[in-house]
Amino acid sequence: MVFPVAQRWLLAALILAWVASAVSSSIDPYFLDVVMGVGVSVVLASSLNLINGFTGQFSLGHAGFMAVGAYTSAMLTTVVAPRLGWHPVLLQWVFFPLSLIAAGLLAAVAGLAVGAPSLRLKGDYLAIVTLGFGEIIRVVLQNMDMVGGARGLTGVPAYSNLFWTFGTAALTVYTVWALLNSTHGRGFLAVADDEVAAEAMGLDTTRYKITAFGIGAFFAGVAGGLYAHLKGYLNPGGFSFDKSIEIVVMVILGGMGRHAGVVFAAILLTLLPEGLRELGSRSVPNPFGGAAWSLDWIKEMRMILYSLMLIVLMLMRPQGLFHRSERRRRGA
Amino acid sequence: MSASLLQLTDVTIRFGGLTAVSSVTADVREGELAGLIGPNGAGKTTLFNLITGVYQPTEGRIEFAGASTAGAKPFHLTERGIARTFQNIRLFPSLSVSDNVRVAFHRHLEHRTWQSWLRGGRFHAEEAELRERTRELLSLFNLERVQEAPAKSLSYGDQRRLEIVRALATGPRLLLLDEPAAGMNPSEKDELMRLIRFVRDRFRLAVLLVEHDMKVVMGICERIHVLEYGRKIAEGSPEEIRVDPKVIAAYLGD
Amino acid sequence: MTEFLQQLLNGVLLGAIYALIALGYTMVYGVLRFINFAHSDVFMLGAFVAWYSVEKLGLPTQSIGGGLAALLLSMSVCAVLGVVIEKLAYKPLRQRSTLTVLITAIGVSLLIQNVAQNSRLGFGPNPKAFPALFPSQQLHFGALTVSTHQLVVLGVALSLLGVLYWIVHHTRIGTAMRAVSFNATAASLVGINNDRIISFTFGLGSALAGAGGVLYAMNYPSIDPLMGTLPGLKAFVAAVLGGIGNLPGAALGGLLIGLVETFVSGTRLSTFRDAIAFGILIAILLFRPAGLLGKLKVEKV
Known part of the structure; x- marks a missing residue:
């Protein structure tokens, strides 16, 4: 039997994350931040892949769901938690995960609210509606004084650690994997392939699409909660269209609907900007003598490279960079 | 005479000003091999889409196994026992052959x-258990050898057959085949006719066939309904249809 | 009452600009069936071309001739740019899925925005004050105050709409455009060069967007590389509202969005005005997905 192995992998990943978080105090804080950011990206990209890749929809509002989750859990830990008088350890290890679940659930509700009515729409229309929804969330947050409005929400406790970020990442990866490697889960792929045929084969396509939206939004919400307790502050501008695009690019680069590819792309695209930033702070010797050439410009080129990459990828390899290898495995 | 499995009574559908199917009354009996023919644009595929719940009739009644199908969506009707294939093959191209069938089996799952x-x-x-049943079903149609290949990599004939296998996996009592012989050569058509008879006998279901190829229709159908301009103009055995003056006029006239 | 008329006028002006942008979306959708995300950035570039023509080329400000020259220059540059974008990014994708083209369009949009924000390659991220292109003066009609700039916006927008109507309905190429948008395959069968029509459509739509950018900038104090995003999205909503692919629909949709937004701005909900357009979009897609003047298509099974 193959399947129990997967659960063992999940368990192993969780234990590893636990051990890593226990020794994290000896890790360079900057490096630690980057690594935790990778975990959050993996959650975001895998969950969006469920919607955009496996079920063949196209959401441009993932940052919106993320925002719902981020603000929900941050409000819980900054406003509700202090009144409980719990011990800090309890707060981080009991209250915080509960707040993440609440974040996920509220985001899922938002996901269902957007998903249910807009599922009749296809492709670019759905993209626009989800984009519009993300913008509405942002505008609403900007206008809510309770959460700091446009100034943002500060003083969010740093509860995110290696265990929570990587544990969630492992759980998300497992969930998407388990869902797809089942007969029910193949239904998602069937809906993506041909909706009319799927309906004719007895698949309730609407339910499948809503489920994908709900689960995807749930994990985006959890990722938002992790993000909030990683950064320590939130502002609505951080959940703009650009953030959604960033997640979309991960999914596209990994190859829409390719699980391992998308996880890999999420890791790569989170590390890449850090690498570019590092590179940008250096300079190369001037071969003609004189002052060394600064590589400062690289920092500014990040988003330009991103967008160029997106265009070139679509023109040359619309199936994503890591397409071929996994396709073979899925057939087996 | 066996009971009607599918009963259409005065079924009409209009798209804007266009009446695509007009007051059609027809039935398919339990275990019957029925045919639906007519010139291009006669409304055959529209009728299929009405029976499978893709469209709702503007007027009239459709009953399947004694219960009205009004308001039911295609997947509801599949659950109640109507399965279909499509005129232009609609497999799940990126899924493997066995996954195509597995997905169609899903309604038998308890979990x-x-x-x-x-x-x-x-x-x-x-x-x-499902994997086993899928393999058995595929092997009945000699598709077991390609079960791990993506559906889109199959030959045209295999794709047509896989579509039938996939429809069978839903456990239908009525199987609708939309131009299954399209694009086939004569020997493939003979093979198809054998296959359809085999399916009917083995799975004890009724088949309703839309087909242009007269040899196929006349060769296997026990009863044929003829549509022209959305109206039913004749019904009967292949022998009766062959000599029906209205049918001859529809095919040869104007 | 005066208050109402003043708002009505502002709404119509804003709506006219949205209409100009919306027409570009709708025309491109008509011939290629996809949402040209980069359209809003062409709009932004339109404003910047006018800014450059004054600041760097030294066109006179506060003059009718200078203003018109800047406007025409903007429109021409944008038209060329639209054609180039289509040729480089979209044409190679002609047979691909809608999603591939949509993602490419998003890529193009991000590329333009980021190059524009880069201080070495583009304009830099900081807002720039936009000069008064035309002679500016406040005119009083009773209690109603109208600036000459507002009159220019109205005049230019209406003339462009008229010109567009004439091109689409009374020229050979306009007829060909309508044919391609009705049925591209059939159009190519009767000898229409689809690629040429598509190029022309992009050029035309981009020129209108460029003009929209200049007119928009004239009524706002400053311009920046991200200024296109929101008006672009709202104009897109306008196109959907009117029925995408439908030219009068786009104009009507633009007008309605402009009016609604202006009147909402005058109420306590003013901070939500950017969310209104999206609310309208979601409502229209749910209740009348074909838009006000559009026709619904049924998928063939």
């Missing part, structure tokens, strides 16, 4: 989607 997440004993038992 729910969330149980795929827990992966308990029941999940594994059911999935294993």
Whole structure:
């Protein structure tokens, strides 16, 4: 039997994350931040892949769901938690995960609210509606004084650690994997392939699409909660269209609907900007003598490279960079 | 005479000003091999779409196994026992051959989607059983050898057959075939006719066939309904249809 | 009452600009069936071309001739740019899925925005004050105050709409455009060069967007590389509201969005005005997905 192995992998990943978080105090804080950011990206990209890749929809509002989750859990830990008088350890290890679940659930509700009515729409229309929804969330947050409005929400406790970020990442990866490697889960792929045929084969396509939206939004919400307790502050501008695009690019680069590819792309695209930033702070010797050439410009080129990459990828390899290898495995 | 499995009574559908199907009354009996023919644009595929719930009739009644199908969506009707193939093959191209069939089997599963997440004993038992049933079904149609290949990589004939296999996996009592012989050569057509008879006998279901190829229709159908301009102009055995003056006029006239 | 008329006028002006942008979306959708995300950035570039023509080329400000020259220059540059974008990014994708083209369009949009924000390659991220292109003066009609700039916006927008109507309905190429948008395959069968029509459509739509950018900038104090995003999205909503692919629909949709937004701005909900357009979009897609003047298509099974 193959399947129990997967659960063992999940368990192993969780234990590893636990051990890593226990020794994290000896890790360079900057490096630690980057690594935790990778975990959050993996959650975001895998969950969006469920919607955009496996079920063949196209959401441009993932940052919106993320925002719902981020603000929900941050409000819980900054406003509700202090009144409980719990011990800090309890707060981080009991209250915080509960707040993440609440974040996920509220985001899922938002996901269902957007998903249910807009599922009749296809492709670019759905993209626009989800984009519009993300913008509405942002505008609403900007206008809510309770959460700091446009100034943002500060003083969010740093509860995110290696265990929570990587544990969630492992759980998300497992969930998407388990869902797809089942007969029910193949239904998602069937809906993506041909909706009319799927309906004719007895698949309730609407339910499948809503489920994908709900689960995807749930994990985006959890990722938002992790993000909030990683950064320590939130502002609505951080959940703009650009953030959604960033997640979309991960999914596209990994190859829409390719699980391992998308996880890999999420890791790569989170590390890449850090690498570019590092590179940008250096300079190369001037071969003609004189002052060394600064590589400062690289920092500014990040988003330009991103967008160029997106265009070139679509023109040359619309199936994503890591397409071929996994396709073979899925057939087996 | 056996009972009607599918009964259409005065079924009409209009798209804007266009009446695509007009007051059609017809039936398909339990276990029958029925044919639906007519010139291009006669409304055959529209009728299929009405029967399978893709469209709702503007007027009239459709009953399947004694119950009205009004308001039912295609997947409801599949659950109630109507399966179909499509005129222009609609497989799940990126799924493997066996996954195409497995997905169609899904309504026989006892476990729910969330149980795929827990992966308990029941999940594994059911999935294993399903794999076995899928393999059996595929081997009946000699598709077992390609079961891991993506559906889109199959030859045209194999794709047509896989579509029938996939429809059978839903466990239908009525199978609708939309131009199954399209694009086939004479020997493939003979093979198809054998296949359709085999399917009917083996799975004890009724078949309703839309087909342009007269040899196929006349060769296997026990009863034929003829449509022209959305109206039914004749019904009867192949012998009766062959000599019906209205049918001859429809095909040869104007 | 005066208050109402003043708002009505502002709404119509804003709506006219949205209409100009919306027409570009709708025309491109008509011939290629996809949402040209980069359209809003062409709009932004339109404003910047006018800014450059004054600041760097030294066109006179506060003059009718200078203003018109800047406007025409903007429109021409944008038209060329639209054609180039289509040729480089979209044409190679002609047979691909809608999603591939949509993602490419998003890529193009991000590329333009980021190059524009880069201080070495583009304009830099900081807002720039936009000069008064035309002679500016406040005119009083009773209690109603109208600036000459507002009159220019109205005049230019209406003339462009008229010109567009004439091109689409009374020229050979306009007829060909309508044919391609009705049925591209059939159009190519009767000898229409689809690629040429598509190029022309992009050029035309981009020129209108460029003009929209200049007119928009004239009524706002400053311009920046991200200024296109929101008006672009709202104009897109306008196109959907009117029925995408439908030219009068786009104009009507633009007008309605402009009016609604202006009147909402005058109420306590003014901070939500950017969310209104999206609310309208979601409502229209749910209740009348074909838009006000559009026709619904049924998928063939």
